[in-house]
Amino acid sequence: MAAKVVPARGMRDILPVDKARREHALHVIREVYRSFGFDEVETPALEELSRLESGQGGENEKMLFKVMRRGLAAEQALLPGDAADLGLRFDLTVPLTRYVASNAAALRMPFKALQIGPVWRAERPQKGRYRQFVQCDIDIVGEPGSLAEVELVTATHTALTRLGLTGTTLRLNDRGVLTGLLTGCGFAEDAHGSVLITVDKADKVGLDGVLAELRSKGFDEGSVSALEKSLTELLPLRDVRTPGVLESALPEAVPIKVVVRLREIADALALSAPGLDVQFDVTLVRGMGYYTGPIFEMSMPGSSSSIAGGGRYDNMVGRFSGRDLPAAGFSIGFERIVDELSSGDEETLAIALVHPAGANPGELLRKQQELIAAGARVALVKQAKRMQPLFDALVAEGYSRVVRARVAEDGTLEFGDPSDLTTS
Numbered sequence: 001m002a003a004k005v006v007p008a009r010g011m012r013d014i015l016p017v018d019k020a021r022r023e024h025a026l027h028v029i030r031e032v033y034r035s036f037g038f039d040e041v042e043t044p045a046l047e048e049l050s051r052l053e054s055g056q057g058g059e060n061e062k063m064l065f066k067v068m069r070r071g072l073a074a075e076q077a078l079l080p081g082d083a084a085d086l087g088l089r090f091d092l093t094v095p096l097t098r099y100v101a102s103n104a105a106a107l108r109m110p111f112k113a114l115q116i117g118p119v120w121r122a123e124r125p126q127k128g129r130y131r132q133f134v135q136c137d138i139d140i141v142g143e144p145g146s147l148a149e150v151e152l153v154t155a156t157h158t159a160l161t162r163l164g165l166t167g168t169t170l171r172l173n174d175r176g177v178l179t180g181l182l183t184g185c186g187f188a189e190d191a192h193g194s195v196l197i198t199v200d201k202a203d204k205v206g207l208d209g210v211l212a213e214l215r216s217k218g219f220d221e222g223s224v225s226a227l228e229k230s231l232t233e234l235l236p237l238r239d240v241r242t243p244g245v246l247e248s249a250l251p252e253a254v255p256i257k258v259v260v261r262l263r264e265i266a267d268a269l270a271l272s273a274p275g276l277d278v279q280f281d282v283t284l285v286r287g288m289g290y291y292t293g294p295i296f297e298m299s300m301p302g303s304s305s306s307i308a309g310g311g312r313y314d315n316m317v318g319r320f321s322g323r324d325l326p327a328a329g330f331s332i333g334f335e336r337i338v339d340e341l342s343s344g345d346e347e348t349l350a351i352a353l354v355h356p357a358g359a360n361p362g363e364l365l366r367k368q369q370e371l372i373a374a375g376a377r378v379a380l381v382k383q384a385k386r387m388q389p390l391f392d393a394l395v396a397e398g399y400s401r402v403v404r405a406r407v408a409e410d411g412t413l414e415f416g417d418p419s420d421l422t423t424s
Contacts (some may be wrong), residue, residue, distance in 0.1 A: 179192060
């Protein structure tokens, strides 16, 4: 028996009807983002390994696909750490910050970038999670104020609404809230990263699970108990717009300007994205190490997973250029939304032009061009002995109409009028 031929583990083939749906979604997303003034850029799939392992990518740095160095002699002895010098990008943010540093002289600030492309992570494949997937990112570099966050969220909310994904919720937090909270509870600064990794699991394991893991890690019981008290009080709080609500519950170690910034964002979004439900969530962490301020995730009704996420990363560009630039970004989890969408060919009439074997190619192509000029998408389809299975397959591929061709007595082709493919 021949071996089953399948893509590499964690990768997949995209069939035509799915590809059409994906391209339709990408077209809508791209057009909405461009209408907000974002300029599309492109970065290489490969980056220097040292850049991808700079400590800013959180857990994703552990899932790098590394690329072997070229030109090595077969007999040359190398330690594993010296065998690779490049890696496939695990997100689009790290490459963008390098792009800005590389091309700073040619970019007008604030720079509003749109980037769409595949990324790779060597994680364990499972339903809805792949090793190669598409991200749709928008970033604003050079804008220090909350205008950047508001525009990022508004543009993304508009794109998702245009795709028919409504009723979305935005969870909002700030790294300043998290840092102040942990400091106020007595956690040492060098322990914050480990604590936040655990807190980030709250939506999956609950508060009890978070506390149990912190204790299993050996953190001071007094600090864990103080965090338990704070989180118990803060978890029910979702209102970020009413003055005094968060201030009264947060430790004094949280700067007041951080809460004011969150309120500014929420107040502005009430005007620019009135259909968006904005909620404060003290357990929202986002695992990337590069976030420095507001962070946010968008989700759909009834879903436990976010469909978009982002935040402010003011220190990242400076790591590569030596010149600090404020920056914020938002990324759509494209693979998580595309299955929720209908076919991308709904706005374009798709016609199957069915013809007999040996039909005159010139006549067929002339008729095809005539139908295309009228705004249709037209596929030439050779008639089969059993037409119903063929028609069923065409309907599944998104075709809704059929035009039949037959050979007339004089040898020329005659074409019928378009008819409903499902009843033909």
